[in-house]
Amino acid sequence: MPSQTRAALTPASRQEHLDQLRGATADNPLDVLVVGGGVNGAGAAFDAATRGLSVGLVEAKDWASGTSSRSSKLMHGGLRYLEMLDFKLVAEALRERDLLIQRTAPHLVKPISFVFPFFKKVFDRAFIGSGVMLYDAMQMIGRKRAVPMHRHLMHDKMLKHFPGLDGEKIVGALEYFDAQVDDARFVMMLVRSAAQYEAAVANYTTVIGYLREGERVFGVRVRDEITGEEFEIHARETILAGGVWTQEQQELAGADKGLQVLASKGIHITVARDRIPAAPDTGVITKTEKSVLFLIPWDEYWVIGTTDTPWEHDPDLVAATSDDIHYVLEHANAVLSEDLTREDVIGVYAGLRPLLQPIRKSEGSSSKVSREHTVMAVEPGLSAIAGGKYTTYRVMAEDVVDFAIKDTFPGRPSLTRTVPIIGAQGYQELVRDKQQIAAKHGFDELRTDRLLFRYGSLLTEVLALIDEDPSLVEPLEHAARYLRAEVLYAARAEGVVHLADVITRRLRLDYEVRDRGTASAEEIAAIVGPELGWDEERTRTEVDTYRAFIAARLEAEASHSDDEAAQAVSRAPEVPVLP
Template identity: 80%
Template structure:
């Protein structure tokens, strides 16, 4: 089997991966078992697999179904951390961002330009300008720049670049660069990259208990949520990358030591691209009293956010309230010339940031590694946990936690991920050079081809091969013309989608890219993926009905006035049908 085909997460391959996990016995354990399929867990699995270790990765729901698919979709250095004088963190994040753009994932991470408006001519230009100057200087130390230098914009030039800004309030601006990423697809590609290096990976597979030999954790008992089957997976070392579910997993392990992780809710809204005029690929960043406001160009719409409020409800039921949406609109309108209204909102998505607190408990013999924003800790012998950090530094976090976990059992296995790219990167530039020919051959305009290259990189060849086999797959979805039918089929044939919501919410983004949140496209998508997943008519109808009910609950929650009410709506509307 070729490396690329080994990476494919097909329905049949999932059974093979589960079989390999079952084969991890006390006599033949995995080197590393990773629990949690967000960016930290996927990154750790990829890191460990590229070291030549035998690796398992399990996730209760779909890849990136929690925090890692609900971010601001930025790979940024963290300009605001300069205000906190955290220079090391910013330098590290900038280094990682540039590595992603230039080598690791140029197909998934691309530069984006931001305008930072000034409202106090002298003070802002001096204070913000000096900060961005330092930010830029830190990118030029010892390496080739991945993005252009910043520049100052006087009032009229500012309005040329971003005409939608309120010129009566903003007196000038600064223009600088960071990078953006499709967060859910990035995690899925990391998982495929781990599989390409022989990791055994399974979504919809939850940990129901941790295995012990004396005081040492030697793996986990897991349940295949698709069938209900439970089995044991033995491992020399286990890594917990549970995000906001970290404490639940620590309690399940019966740990006497642990990390305390609190949840903070951040929501984003989407607005039609023509509603806010600007130079292409240019966004806005400004500070609010509670958070940072981003107005980010993304395909044919804007992503605007975010909020930062404590979440004390069940993490599975996170949703936006009317107050959240009004907060984002209010702060966007504070910098825009023409006010946005609730009627302008196309979609809304909500996520939880895992906020790391001081170590919850101390145990004799326990050890901890604190690295600025993230912490790696030995919860029990054989069980290490990682929490905190930021999306951009996921690779450093993965390296840290794998180093920490295997230091006694597999010493002398250095990380290789600084040089090993994410799948889809190799051959990407060649396809970019051929994009006009691709468009001509398949009848696709330049916007469509660019969009496909950003989603798939070099793997676009596999998607186009489906169209070669069946030209009807080259037509757009009727109710979601941004996507081709081939993309939907590829989501289950290669990208590990198991349910309708996996396709509509993470392989595509129809849950916030269309006003109906993907409801009208659901039957067509279900009809395409159903045969691949072995669905009968009743199963297909249940998938569509479940998705409709989930979206209805989310929309209902967006008109409530409290987190409790929003969570209650979603608690009664599961994302996937129950097993029958």
């Protein structure tokens, strides 16, 4: 049965989870150990734990600190994959998107509409329209629709609905629906959901070796990055969900074979919402010569991206360049009535897509590589998964757990089609009572909706902190979107270890405010420091390290090559090196 107490990732519970992992000996191994705390690893841990297995999950950095916090923040079917005739992937993604909206994560995934502009009146309306019609038809097979059907917009209607589009270039449009998600929070909630089902989870716990008994892998050796302690974790089955770090981990395991992953860089920028007039919760999608361009409404901002370029450097050093930013601005301006400039850019973030390497290296852009996932036995006792897309994480988790336990625990089916992610149960009741919540705490509608989307039914825990200390209802001085209570809750329940964990993933200040969170660093550190046991020296180190990290990112964003960007970022880590 799920344990609400276990779901709180506190500093004390981190030690309890580490003790549980340390207690997984050769005589008492875990059933399943998952390496990698992105969406696929967290999903696999949740899936395995809900099957009643004893589960461990370790991540070298923070939850979702890699690809899974740097996406386009969409749970979508992948309209562009229809053009590649990848019908299976699209159908699977649409089914999973609807499941999240309707049942398992309605508090974390919500519908959003997109306008697809037409530049050629007859051809685009016929070609794009037929594709979207098929997209909608695939959502109607055997289930109730989670989002509305598409509709065509004539020129005047389009401009009324989305005034920010360039009406001289664009002759009409089509509007269709998908969904969006706060990616980093989604992964953290998955981790908490796994913990709720007794999984032992530990971030900042690096795998430094794989344990073997003959040819079989039976666990890992790890290092706690907070204390420097090293210990072994024994497991009957180990699952590698390493994303773009997959090959590095396979080499560490001494595997003779394995999955090959192609890293493709995608960057996004944010601009203020009022810079592009549009109907609420309506974005834009259009094709570029190299990728797809999204203009996505994100609370008070627009998230605009993305790029698709090979990344041939250390995955830990990914960063946007000035040329990347210019590319996104140029292609956004191609569809907007008023040009955006570098001065409009509030924030920038970059991530790497882990795409399966084809058997023969394909010519041209990495965007031609299929996004379908693959599960593979790298070594006896070690299974790996790669590929896929964010929206299909649950299917990927089910597949890799099925594969890993097929001999050791046959007949244990996945339950995650019906088991909700933490915060979903009771969410609709809070939505129904949101006016009372707003009135009691003095919130406007925007803040109430924002809080419900971030926490779901766990909002009651955040509000309880305010009831205990009314000063926590105050917003941060330099980041008014977020309450002081949210910062305290991050330290008490959401598994933060470093200051950057709060600023960049529990909040999103590194791209939602112009100072990238540096102005709020001291205020946030003053709230979380006492909870995390920091002394004055540690607090100062955390603040200084974060500010240096942002300075390095800004230096990278002024560069003109990936080499320069990687070198800039390499000079300033996101978190302090301890002990």
